[in-house]
Amino acid sequence: MIPDQSVLASAGPLAARTERLWWFSFWVAAGVYVLTMGFLVWSIARARRRARDGEPMAAGSDQRMTRAVSYGSGATVVILLLFLGFDLSVGRTLSPIPSKRPLTIEVAGHQWWWEATYADTSAHGRFTTANEVHIPVGEPVLFLLEARDVIHSIWVPNLAGKKDLVPGYTTSFWLQADTAGVYRGQCAEFCGTQHAKMAMFIVAEPRAKFDAWVANQREPAKTPTDESAQRGKEVFVTSSCAMCHSIEGTEAGSKVGPDLTHLASRSTIAAGTLPNTRSALSNWIRDAQASKPGVKMPPTALAPRDLAALLTYLEGLK
Template identity: 45%
Template sequence: MTSRKHDRTTLLIGATTPLLAACEGPQSALDPAGSAAELIARLWWPTLFVAVLVTLLVLALLAVAIFRAHKRNAALPLSARQSRNLVIAGGIILPLAATIPFALSSFSIGRTIDAPLPDNAMTVEVIGKLWWWEVHYLDEAGDRIATTANEIHIPVGEPVRFLLKSDNVIHSFWVPNLQGKTDMIPGRTNVTSMTANEPGVYRGQCAEYCGTQHALMAFLLVAEEPEAFDDWLAGQRQPAAAPETDAQARGHDVFLDAGCAACHTIRGTPANGEIGPDLTHIASRRTLAGATVPNRTGHLGGWITDPQHVKPGNKMPPSELTPEELKTLLGYLESLE
């Protein structure tokens, strides 16, 4: 009993620490790395400048009014005509002069961002789950050619179409460095697109409160050179590699016998569950549990053993495995590159 407890505790080491720095740069809409994000940032800065200027002007007028009200020899109050002109100028003309250019600019930027993509643009289907992301790569006929979870790869310099769906509640798909927010509404498919201008790993997240683990519903978007992306996608299209050692074969059997296959798919095996993420190439992913923790042996063991400890409220039940079963299962999963 002592040995089993020690082994399970060892595998849980590190599983309590959220993944805080999985990306190569800041998660910020003001640090654009995509064409759409650059347009949004270009509009944001003058909007901030005008908002600050207007705020300072209002505060200045308020200070003058307070000063005049407490001054003994204050000048006579404004006439009715002067008051009317002041209201028209300050309450109607100036606000319209400040907001109309920004409204027109916002409309123009929105049309540019939503411009139709070429027919041969790559299409990625993303489905919001509770609380993770299911990702499908589609061919020109709309058929799924590869499936992953919580990690999206796109080629640099090429526009990518995203079909956004939800099978539960409203989510919002957002990669601040690359694109604005787009809602994911049950029963509806919303479409957005993005183009990464430079390679990098960017953090995306749900931007619409969706329940207990909304704060930990994140994903990584990996923008890479087209050649590297093509190699990655070719690997993702393949079924899982067959076990190469006896230990991996035992881990494969544990996966099937422990009930994991009821929720998860590993293509090329009898496991075809559709409730949880596809694990065909789980070892190739950088994170686990919606970018909550790094994809390392200890975190993976902790996640399998006690997922509620890592991400309370998620839909995955705990697994009652012996230390030997857990060890062989981890060895098998880590072979699924």
């Protein structure tokens, strides 16, 4: 399920340009290395042969050496300027987003998860999800970035470079995926002990599939019909859960933790830490600290029947 998380497997125009820059630098540096080592070996061999044969230094060798060093320094300057020029030109093509009204997603970094709100001009069009961000293939997507606690950094190597999320300050960047797929990203700025367990998945899919996903995410949670799930909803809204989580269509409306309206539509929980299965969900609710020590979700002791009902309810939040 987790694809190559690598800058050398680009799947979009931004990452492709960065990858080209990387290979350019690699081949030029490799060429310089091979040439330098070649000259070194050659000159050592020549000096040894001279010493063995008792051959004197040729006349004018001092000037030749000065000239060789000057040519070498000149070539170094030219190569460094080439790097600089290529780097600047790539940087310039990366900044402006090539679209007037792009799909805009507000991403907020939290310790240790990602909140993603799809911006829309109407209040009903907006919706919030977490850790799994769907985007349409072949379209530039604008991200508005904020941090709620400390500095985080968003990095999906197959699609784009990094961008920091800074508290009290909105930054932005854009990316585009040209190949459908699930791209793993992660926080790239140390943000506390569970920093390594702060993954994000970009799900790039064809426009029609994306639209269907959006339409479903905009819906409030369905009112459960079976008895166990109904009991589970009651457990959720009457216990501590509602103090930190939102489920649209219920009384739970807090934003401390991830929005759970469509929890069951995500493939992982806790920012890629656990698979979204009944047993993982059960362990997480009983003691989130066991999988992510220090996380801002306390252990919850529930009667076995209440826990089972709660799990059934959560599993129904498609």
